[in-house]
Amino acid sequence: MTASISDVRAMVSQAFPQSMHDLTQLVRIPSVSWSSFDPSQVVKSAEQVAELARGTNLFDTVHILRAMKSDSDELGQPAVVARRQAAQGKPTILLYAHHDVQPPGDLAVWVSEPFEPIEKDGRLFGRGAADDKAGIMAHISALRLLPELVENVDLGIVLFVEGEEEFGSPSFENFLKDHHALLEADVIVVADSGNWDLETPALTTTLRGNATFKLTVRTLDHALHSGMFGGAVPDAFMAFAKLTSSFYSETGSVQVEGLTRSIAQIPEYEDDQMRLESGVLDAVSLIGDGHVLERLWSQPSITVTGMDIPDVANASNTLLPSVSARISVRVAPGQSASDAFEAVRHHILNNVPYGAQVDFEDINLGESFSTDTSGWAAQSISHSLTTAWGKDVVEMGVGGSIPFISSFVSAFPTAQVLVTGVEDPDSRAHSPNESLHIESFERAIVADLLFLAECNSREL
Ligand SMILES: [Zn+2]
Known part of the structure; x- marks a missing residue:
């Protein structure tokens, strides 16, 4: 590649109106994959992505494929897989x-x-x-420009867009099992x-794992008059509240024996920034101990994310016989999700008050991730990001989980897995008013393109 970074920026910027146009067309499709939503929209977005992949003219094959779900005999949602075979001795990059x-x-x-996407x-x-x-x-935008930037596209490319x-x-x-050969790659971005x-x-170098489950606490075989029995007979909510408070120390950090912590490299970051980014109310203190980013990246956390109890409008004067709650445990990198779940289960069984009955259902486990940044591909993507942004890349942990990444790691154990993205601290992914910082998006395309060009000139 002989082009300078300003040439590359100019190429991306010239094509950028088309990138934005295609992005808004994709956002217009309400492709919610949850089973209670219209699955034809997910089919529609898969078709549109396949069309965009074909439009790059880089792929030997473009398929829309499905696989059976692991836990039922239904098919999963459609994914797009496009593949271009690598020239002899060249790496294959999965995007x-x-x-x-x-x-x-x-x-x-x-x-x-x-x-209905709007710019503001x-x-x-x-x-x-x-x-x-x-x-x-x-x-897609980087792939469209790659043939303009390099003389011959020699690297192998797999585009894998899941649904x-x-x-x-x-x-x-x-899916990884059924289509292993089609997805095989040296580097996964x-x-x-x-x-x-x-x-x-x-560059995201660690992710926490998760263990979520439904917990039911029972103290009575039927509801009782709270005046006639309250004060002598334990209600299920009281038992639940005492139990869940035993998860936390005085400062609010998790104190469950058997949940482990890991070590994180922490970039400069102040508590005040966390206050600002989280919108925590003025008088409310943060919780936990250690650096505020260690609490997110390398320590476990436990959150009650939903409860089945009578709502206020329907509250009668009774002692509740049972309550159910969804409990979400975030697992520090390095600990397996099943070990973490066992530690919490053990803690609950040992700390449930008044001999209340407990049940565990709908257990869902996702593994944590940590990457080795010394490999050539990690070095190369760090270099591309630094060049594209004009600022050194930060290696960061993320408190959330992307459980499928550990499936990649076990299906392709020799591939280097690199986690990047377009979001910023104010993207509000999963929340109302989700948004994309448009300039960050443009820089992400520049970085993607630089990385692909670098891989193209590399011999394995
Ligand atoms: Zn996502």
């Missing part, structure tokens, strides 16, 4: 993104229509604008994470 989206959530909170203050608002349709368009990531990728493991801030690129 991953997903075309499904989260449900829009509370429409009253959205300031614009979730599936340098951002594109819409469900999926950032997570992850901009990831797809970063890959059920937001629903927990139920057919992903089978996952564009589904974020950057450090609006000026600083990031």
Whole structure:
């Protein structure tokens, strides 16, 4: 490659109106992959992505494929797989993104229509604008420009755009098995994470795992009059509250024996920034101990994310016989999700008060991730990100989980897995008013293109 970085920026910028146009067309499709939503929209977005892949003229084959779900005899949502065979001795790079989206959530909170994208203050608002349709368009836009930038496209390319990531990728493991040869690659680039801030690129090097489950606590075989029995007979909510409070120390950090912590490299970051980014109310303190980023990246956390109890309007004066709750455990990198679940289960059985009965159901486990950044591909993508943004890349942890990444790692154990993305701290992925920072999107395309050009000139 002989082009300078300013040439590359100019190429991307010239093609950028088309990138934005194609992105908004994708955002207009409400491709929610949850089973309660219209599956034909996910089919429609798969078809549109396949069309975009064909339009690059780079691929030998472009398929829309499905696999059986692991836990039922149903087919999963459609994914797009496009493949170009590598020239002799050249690496194959798999570019991953997903075309499904989260449900829009509370429409009253959205300031614009979730599936009618609008540009405002340098951002594109819409469900999926950032997570992850901009990831797809970063890959597609870079691929379109690659033949202009390099003399011969010699590297192998796999474009893999999944359709059920937001629903927990139920057919992903089978998909990797069924289409192993089609997906085989030396490097896997996952564009589904974020950057450090609006000026600083990031490579995501660790992710927490998760263990979620439904917990039911029972103290009575039927509801009782709270006046006649309250004070002598334990109600299920009281037992539940005492039990869940035993998860936390006085400062709010998790104190469950057997849940481990790992070590993180922490870039400069102040508590005040966390206050600002999270919107925590003025008088409310942060929780936990250690550096605030260690609490997110390398320590476990436990959250009650939903409860089945009578709502306020229907509250009668009774002692509740049972309550159920969804519990979400975030697992530090390095600990397996099943070990973490066992530690929490053990803690619950040992700490449940008054001999209350407990039940565990709907257990869902996702593994953590940590990458070795010394490999050539990690070095090369760090270099591309630094060049594209004009600022050193930050290696960051992420408190969230992308469980399918560990499936990639076990299906392709020799491949280097690199996690990048287009999001920024204010993207509000999964929340109302999700948005994409448009300039970050453009830089992501530049970085993607530089990386592909570098891989193209590399011999394995
Ligand atoms: Zn995503």
